[in-house]
Amino acid sequence: MLRQTVSAPSRALRSTARLGTQRSIARPHQLHHSQTPLITSARTLAPRIRWYSSETEASKDKNAPESSQNGEEAGKTEPESPEVALKKQLEAKDAEIRDLKDRYLRSVADFRNLQDRTQRDMKQARDFAIQSFAKDLVDSVDNFDRALTMVPEEKLKAKEASEEQQSEHLKDLVNLYEGLKMTETILLQTLKKHGLERFDPDGEVFNPNEHEATFMTPMPDKEHNTVFHVQQKGFKLNGRVLRPAKVGVVKNK
Incomplete structure (x- = not known):
C-alpha cells in the first residue's frame, strides 16, 4: 500500500x-x-x-525467512524408512542371484557340450585311426580279388567231375583257388571287425557320393543311370567312404 x-x-x-x-x-x-x-x-x-x-x-525481514524456508523445505527430501531401504536391498540381492544363476546354468551347459564334443572327437579318432593303414591294405585285398578272377569258371567246374577225369594240374588249380578264396574271406572278416568293409555296387543306381564313373555308355536293355560294370570295388571305414568304387554307368538319355 x-x-x-x-x-x-x-x-x-x-x-x-x-x-x-x-x-x-x-x-x-x-x-x-x-x-x-x-x-x-x-x-x-x-x-x-x-x-x-x-x-x-520489519515486515520485509519477516517475509524473507519464510520464502527461504519454503525453498529449503522443497529442496530437502524426506529420509527413507528402514522398510524401504531393506526392500531395495532385497531387490538388489534378488537381481544378483538371478544373474549368478544364469551364469551357472550357462557354464554347466557349456561344460556338457564340451564333454559331448570331446567324446565324439575321441570316438572319431578311434574309428578312423587306422584310416591310412586301411588305405594301404585295400590294395592287397584287390590283388586277392584279381587273382581269383583270373581262374575261369569252366575249369573250376572240373571238380564236379569224377576223379578219374580230372587231371593233376586242374586239381592243383582248384586247390589254389579255394585257398586264395578262404584267405580273402578271412581277411575281409578281420577287416570288418575293425570297421573296414568292401562293397560291390553292381546293378545299383549310380551314387556320386560312393561311386566314381570311369565311363558311360548307352544300353537299351538296362535302366538309365545304373551301374552295369564294376572296375574296382569300393571300401567303407565305419560308414565313411574310404575309397569310391570305380564303375561303368548306363546312359540312355
Whole structure:
C-alpha cells in the first residue's frame, strides 16, 4: 500500500487561494492587478506529492525467512524408512542371484557340450585311426580279388567231375583257388571287425557320393543311370567312404 502525503506548502496554497477569491469578490476592479501574482504563487506553491511504501522493513525481514524456508523445505527430501531401504536391498540381492544363476546354468551347459564334443572327437579318432593303414591294405585285398578272377569258371567246374577225369594240374588249380578264396574271406572278416568293409555296387543306381564313373555308355536293355560294370570295388571305414568304387554307368538319355 502506498500513502499520499501533502506537504505544508500545499496548505498554504489553499489558504492563499481562499484569500484571493475573497479579494476578487470584494474588489472586482482590482482583479486584473492581482491575477498574475496569484497564478505565480500557485505555481510556486504547487503541492509536492510523494509516494511511500506502507510495508516496513520489519515486515520485509519477516517475509524473507519464510520464502527461504519454503525453498529449503522443497529442496530437502524426506529420509527413507528402514522398510524401504531393506526392500531395495532385497531387490538388489534378488537381481544378483538371478544373474549368478544364469551364469551357472550357462557354464554347466557349456561344460556338457564340451564333454559331448570331446567324446565324439575321441570316438572319431578311434574309428578312423587306422584310416591310412586301411588305405594301404585295400590294395592287397584287390590283388586277392584279381587273382581269383583270373581262374575261369569252366575249369573250376572240373571238380564236379569224377576223379578219374580230372587231371593233376586242374586239381592243383582248384586247390589254389579255394585257398586264395578262404584267405580273402578271412581277411575281409578281420577287416570288418575293425570297421573296414568292401562293397560291390553292381546293378545299383549310380551314387556320386560312393561311386566314381570311369565311363558311360548307352544300353537299351538296362535302366538309365545304373551301374552295369564294376572296375574296382569300393571300401567303407565305419560308414565313411574310404575309397569310391570305380564303375561303368548306363546312359540312355
